Amino acid sequence: VAVREYLELGPAAVIDRLAKVGHRTRAALTGLRDWRIVEGCAGDGAITALAPTGRADAATTRARLLDRHAILTTASQVVRAPLEMTEALLRISPQVDCTDDALTRLRSALAEAVD
Numbered sequence: 606v607a608v609r610e611y612l613e614l615g616p617a618a619v620i621d622r623l624a625k626v627g628h629r630t631r632a633a634l635t636g637l638r639d640w641r642i643v644e645g646c647a648g649d650g651a652i653t654a655l656a657p658t659g660r661a662d663a664a665t666t667r668a669r670l671l672d673r674h675a676i677l678t679t680a681s682q683v684v685r686a687p688l689e690m691t692e693a694l695l696r697i698s699p700q701v702d703c704t705d706d707a708l709t710r711l712r713s714a715l716a717e718a719v720d
Contacts, residue, residue, distance in 0.1 A: 619701060626703045627651040633708035634697070639719045643694060653697040654681070661719050663693040669718040676714055 611619055630653045631642050639661035643654040657663055667680040679696040697711070 622701050623651040624649040626699050626701065627653060629705065630697060630699050630703070630708060633705075633712055634715070637712060637715055640695070640715065651699045651701075651703070653699075655695040655697065655715075656692055657695070659719075661695075663695040666695055666715065666718045670714055673718070674710070674714040676711060 614622075627650050630651060634640065634642060634653065634655065637655075639657065639659040640655040641658055643656050655663075657666070663680040664682075667678050670676040670678055679698070681690070681694045681696050683690045683693060699707070
């Protein structure tokens with residue numbers, strides 16, 4: 606089904622939609638306590654990287670998001686790109702059909718995961 610939908614919409618439309626989803630994701634997560642958005646990690650795409658500040662920890666947060674909210678993220682460790690990364694990052698990869706409600710849920714879950 607996904608491949609058929611992709612072909613029907615065309616790559617340009619999907620790329621455009623993912624850029625919009627990424628912009629909305631970064632807007633929804635801006636100013637989130639204990640996290641900062643890492644600029645330039647995904648260019649214009651949907652993937653958003655968050656760096657922990659304060660009490661946050663990428664690996665712990667990833668596990669809590671999955672266990673408590675069924676939200677799948679990636680804890681990218683420095684070993685993944687040791688010449689480019691200086692700290693572990695939490696990677697958010699929203700889908701093309703991501704909604705504002707899903708982003709609100711993600712923001713709330715991220716805030717709760719650090720407490």
